[in-house]
Amino acid sequence: EVVMTQSPTTLSVSPGERATLSCRASEIVSSNLAWYQQKPGQAPRLLIYGASTRATGIPARFSGSGSGTEFTLTISSLQSEDFAVYYCQEYDCCKRFGEGTRVEIK
């Protein structure tokens, strides 16, 4: 059973700075990895699929990279609307989600 581990749990970043979020799979999931953003009281929003393909309407400041077991979501210059919780999800096996990284204002 694949386990998705996200780090850090919380990331404190100033507006305009870069944020780098990590996601590690316990087994190889190829590039079958998605990232979601979730704000309080809202459903998740798809950001990235295929490890690096931005979903429709997602700003270019969001980028994804990695394959196999190690993945990264980078937000190049944080905007106020980007402070949220981010989840990774593998869909190679069992649709497992990571536990999330909270990006908060520093």
Add this chain to the structure above:
Amino acid sequence: EVHLVESGGGLVQPGGSLRLSCVASAFTFSNYWMSWVRQAPGKGLEWVANIKEDGSEQYSVDSVKGRFTISRDNAKNSVYLQMNSLRAEDTAIYYCARDEVGGFFNFWGQGTLVTVSS
């Protein structure tokens, strides 16, 4: 614009049953797998179950096997989750989501809250 609307959540006692519904619009429902994903209060996301386009295949996470059943009615653009033998740990917001090719989720409903408590 794709729209998913869940209903049927509420308060139920442990051991009780509940049926969730999700109505879809603005896409050809019968062309897509559909899933239920849940989120316990203050916790992360957990995929619960999904169903093939024609309803011929269903899959679920181990923790709900034998208790939850996913079904669909393509004539009504609807997917359902029958939840039996509910436990306190099933308390969560339940989201309906459209499966994209491969298994990620591009469209989500707003969620319906299920609370299992005596």
